[in-house]
Amino acid sequence: MKNYFIVGHSSGIGKALTELLSADNKIFGTYYKSNFDFKNPNVSTHYLNVLDEKYDLSFLPDSIYGFVYCPGSINLKPFERIKEAEFIDDYRLQVLGAIKIIQSIIPKLKKGIYPSIVLFSTVAVQTGFKFHSIVSSSKGAIEGLTKSLAAEYAPKIRVNCIAPSLTDTPLASGFINTEEKLIQNSERHPMKSIGAAEDVASLAAFLLSEKSKFITGRIFHIDGGIGAIK
Numbered sequence: 001m002k003n004y005f006i007v008g009h010s011s012g013i014g015k016a017l018t019e020l021l022s023a024d025n026k027i028f029g030t031y032y033k034s035n036f037d038f039k040n041p042n043v044s045t046h047y048l049n050v051l052d053e054k055y056d057l058s059f060l061p062d063s064i065y066g067f068v069y070c071p072g073s074i075n076l077k078p079f080e081r082i083k084e085a086e087f088i089d090d091y092r093l094q095v096l097g098a099i100k101i102i103q104s105i106i107p108k109l110k111k112g113i114y115p116s117i118v119l120f121s122t123v124a125v126q127t128g129f130k131f132h133s134i135v136s137s138s139k140g141a142i143e144g145l146t147k148s149l150a151a152e153y154a155p156k157i158r159v160n161c162i163a164p165s166l167t168d169t170p171l172a173s174g175f176i177n178t179e180e181k182l183i184q185n186s187e188r189h190p191m192k193s194i195g196a197a198e199d200v201a202s203l204a205a206f207l208l209s210e211k212s213k214f215i216t217g218r219i220f221h222i223d224g225g226i227g228a229i230k
């Protein structure tokens with residue numbers, strides 16, 4: 001049984017990943033606003049706000065085999081209306097939050113076997129979409145961080161990143177909360193659907209597992225083809 005640490009496992013992709021992994025692994029997960037009871041003795045859940053100056057990670061075991069950072073945001077706005085503080089707040093949540101936690105758990109990851117870090121970007125980094133400047137700036141930094149950390153910690157710790165397109169989670173609810181929006185957003189994708197949290201969680205589970213032990217420093221697009229084909 002392996003120990004996995006998932007920040008933000010109470011919702012969306014992190015929740016689907018916890019459900020996928022917890023049958024035969026121990027999951028140490030965190031929630032922020034919505035505590036979810038997995039009703040599984042392999043899952044322990046702890047409060048964490050990544051924006052706090054200090055937080056307590058003493059619930060973590062000595063060794064961690066994999067870490068996943070799920071907090072994110074999708075703030076879409078015309079560029080000229082965005083205040084500096086909005087870019088900074090987004091960067092704090094999506095990038096600095098991940099950096100601070102990774103720095104504090106590196107010693108525990110080094111004690112794992114084939115340890116792996118999985119971060120999240122968005123399809124909007126490599127494919128330009130209007131009004132995406134806040135999220136693509138932050139997630140672009142995540143893609144750079146992925147490659148840099150992969151280089152720095154090879155061959156011990158692998159670091160990869162998943163860049164999804166619109167996926168059916170609470171984060172994306174504003175884009176799919178009517179039949180019309182859901183159809184419109186599905187039709188934009190060559191695969192004629194949006195993603196399911198389980199689609200993305202399956203890829204994350206693979207990247208955490210030993211099956212991917214020869215893969216590091218990569219950005220994986222899971223986007224119904226929207227970033228790859230016309």
Ligand SMILES: NC(=O)c1ccc[n+]([C@@H]2O[C@H](COP(=O)([O-])OP(=O)(O)OC[C@H]3O[C@@H](n4cnc5c(N)ncnc54)[C@H](OP(=O)(O)O)[C@@H]3O)[C@@H](O)[C@H]2O)c1
Pocket residue numbers: 007008009010011012013014030031032033034035048049050051069070071072073074093120121122123163164165166167168169170171172
């Ligand atoms: N869904 C999409 O369409 C989509 C598309 C592209 C990229 N992504 C990326 O994929 C990742 C996962 O997204 P998701 O859709 O699963 O998001 P989600 O449903 O909003 O889940 C995010 C998780 O992070 C936690 N969280 C939020 N703010 C936090 C904070 N300040 N401190 C600690 N935890 C916090 C949430 O906890 P609570 O719920 O308990 O508050 C939740 O468990 C994100 O990085 C997102 O940017 C998603």
